[in-house]
Amino acid sequence: MLIDISRIQDIFAVFVLIILYLLVGYRPPWLWKHEKNQKTIDNIPGPLSLPFLGTRWIYWFGNYSFTKVHEVYADLFRRYGSIVKEETLFNIPVISILDHKDIEKVLKSSGKFPVRPPTEVIAYYRKTRPDRYASGGLVNEQGIVWHHLRTNLTSELTSPRTIASFLPQIDQIIEEWCSLIKQVRVNERQINDLKPLAERLGLEVTCALVLGRRMGFLLPDGISPNAQALANAVHQHFLACRDTFYGLPFWKIWTTPAYMHLVEGEETIYTLALELITSANEEARESAVFQSVLKASVDDREKTAAIVDFIAAGIYTLGNSIVFLLHLIGSNPECQKKLIDDLSVGSTTYLKACINEAFRMIPTAYCLARVSEQDLELSGYHIKAGTVLLCHTGLACKNDSNFTNACKFEPERWIGDAKTSTVSTATFLVTPFGIGKRICPGRRFVEQVLTSLLMNVVEQFNISKEDDLELQFEFILAPKGPVKVFFDDKN
Numbered sequence: 001m002l003i004d005i006s007r008i009q010d011i012f013a014v015f016v017l018i019i020l021y022l023l024v025g026y027r028p029p030w031l032w033k034h035e036k037n038q039k040t041i042d043n044i045p046g047p048l049s050l051p052f053l054g055t056r057w058i059y060w061f062g063n064y065s066f067t068k069v070h071e072v073y074a075d076l077f078r079r080y081g082s083i084v085k086e087e088t089l090f091n092i093p094v095i096s097i098l099d100h101k102d103i104e105k106v107l108k109s110s111g112k113f114p115v116r117p118p119t120e121v122i123a124y125y126r127k128t129r130p131d132r133y134a135s136g137g138l139v140n141e142q143g144i145v146w147h148h149l150r151t152n153l154t155s156e157l158t159s160p161r162t163i164a165s166f167l168p169q170i171d172q173i174i175e176e177w178c179s180l181i182k183q184v185r186v187n188e189r190q191i192n193d194l195k196p197l198a199e200r201l202g203l204e205v206t207c208a209l210v211l212g213r214r215m216g217f218l219l220p221d222g223i224s225p226n227a228q229a230l231a232n233a234v235h236q237h238f239l240a241c242r243d244t245f246y247g248l249p250f251w252k253i254w255t256t257p258a259y260m261h262l263v264e265g266e267e268t269i270y271t272l273a274l275e276l277i278t279s280a281n282e283e284a285r286e287s288a289v290f291q292s293v294l295k296a297s298v299d300d301r302e303k304t305a306a307i308v309d310f311i312a313a314g315i316y317t318l319g320n321s322i323v324f325l326l327h328l329i330g331s332n333p334e335c336q337k338k339l340i341d342d343l344s345v346g347s348t349t350y351l352k353a354c355i356n357e358a359f360r361m362i363p364t365a366y367c368l369a370r371v372s373e374q375d376l377e378l379s380g381y382h383i384k385a386g387t388v389l390l391c392h393t394g395l396a397c398k399n400d401s402n403f404t405n406a407c408k409f410e411p412e413r414w415i416g417d418a419k420t421s422t423v424s425t426a427t428f429l430v431t432p433f434g435i436g437k438r439i440c441p442g443r444r445f446v447e448q449v450l451t452s453l454l455m456n457v458v459e460q461f462n463i464s465k466e467d468d469l470e471l472q473f474e475f476i477l478a479p480k481g482p483v484k485v486f487f488d489d490k491n
């Protein structure tokens with residue numbers, strides 16, 4: 001009898017094992033074959049990856065420079081095709097994509113809380129200062145924490161009504177900037193370097209919106225030491241992000257100069273933001289954006305962090321975009337003439353087309369980063385959820401297969417019959433402010449500033465340029481060297 005029971009147990013155990021094998025171990029031959037043939041992330045071409053160091057060595061020992069990352073990617077795509085694999089430290093893959101359909105697929109696949117990879121060095125620094133930061137902040141947080149910050153801190157910044165009510169102040173600031181141009185011109189026409197002047201405008205108008213204060217960045221006899229410190233801090237902040245991201249990663253072990261610069265930049269912006277919050281005057285109390293941040297239902301530390309993030313994310317990007325826009329207009333006298341004609345009949349159609357076209361030609365945020373939230377098929381490769389993907393929208397915009405005469409400044413492509421086909425391609429490629437739920441909350445404000453700027457500038461000046469613009473990578477695209485532009489008075 002005992003023997004019989006143990007035999008039954010054996011049979012039962014074999015039966016359970018067969019079931020388990022069928023459930024988890026068995027793959028039908030067709031599926032097996034498919035998996036074997038399927039190209040995975042391991043098959044994506046790219047530079048040689050070294051154990052532990054990955055492919056970052058191309059910047060340290062190769063011919064590539066991280067001041068020219070935009071050119072590095074153009075070269076990588078030329079060598080390896082429209083999908084390229086790099087590996088960061090510890091061999092974590094980062095996939096760069098150029099194909100329009102792939103970019104669209106990635107940007108469309110984001111869920112409720114799109115994941116943009118955080119800037120590691122900022123996330124690290126903020127964790128070392130729990131006295132100041134309750135989280136990584138709006139730019140670097142993910143998931144439910146990001147959603148909580150976004151909903152509570154950006155409603156006024158993104159509100160059309162708030163930005164429209166700020167328009168008179170924008171116009172006044174632009175008017176002051178045009179006066180400044182007149183005062184600092186050499187021989188009543190020549191601006192030897194447009195960059196610092198564009199940065200001062202970016203600073204003044206962004207601080208006026210975010211802090212509700214005029215900071216005096218446009219005073220003709222130079223700016224105050226405090227204001228200069230803020231301008232330097234924001235610039236330093238971007239360079240330090242670039243250097244810690246692409247440079248040797250020693251900042252993780254000891255305090256490198258790049259890490260020191262980042263800390264200095266963050267601390268200067270933070271100290272100033274805190275000072276302005278605690279000393280808010282009548283003017284500041286009337287500022288909708290500033291007030292909405294102060295009254296938000298979030299931890300007090302998040303409020304100062306949000307002001308820091310708005311300043312850091314807004315000023316430098318805006319300054320660079322102003323240089324790119326005015327240089328492109330100065331390089332295209334025909335377009336300038338059409339723009340003036342169109343404005344003279346009360347239309348802003350051509351002006352808006354010029355701004356779209358400038359963003360297509362030189363987007364300061366030259367690519368969009370996401371972490372895939374689901375498995376994706378990109379250019380025939382199976383990409384697992386959780387992979388870091390870089391959508392190279394800036395390079396795709398310069399591709400003739402996406403836009404005819406892609407390297408030419410042609411605002412006409414955004415008008416009339418041509419518009420429909422341009423817009424259908426542009427939806428996922430001309431994305432200077434990003435796309436989806438993580439889109440830049442400063443977009444509406446920036447568009448308003450650029451519209452008012454271009455209108456005022458072409459009404460007062462004929463702009464022209466001497467040299468071509470050279471670009472440099474400073475974590476975003478920035479002009480390299482002095483940008484000489486002529487501002488001749490209109491007769």
Ligand code: HEM
Binds near residue numbers: 433
């Ligand atoms: C020309 C100027 C600007 C450009 C080109 C720009 C571009 C961008 C881009 C590309 C993103 C990422 C979007 C994405 O991943 O889909 C972003 C995010 C962000 N920007 Fe801007 N931006 C500009 C100005 C501003 C201004 C003026 C502010 C604030 C006053 C601002 C605040 C932010 C913030 C807080 C984020 C993070 C949003 C989030 O993750 O939810 N930006 N910006």
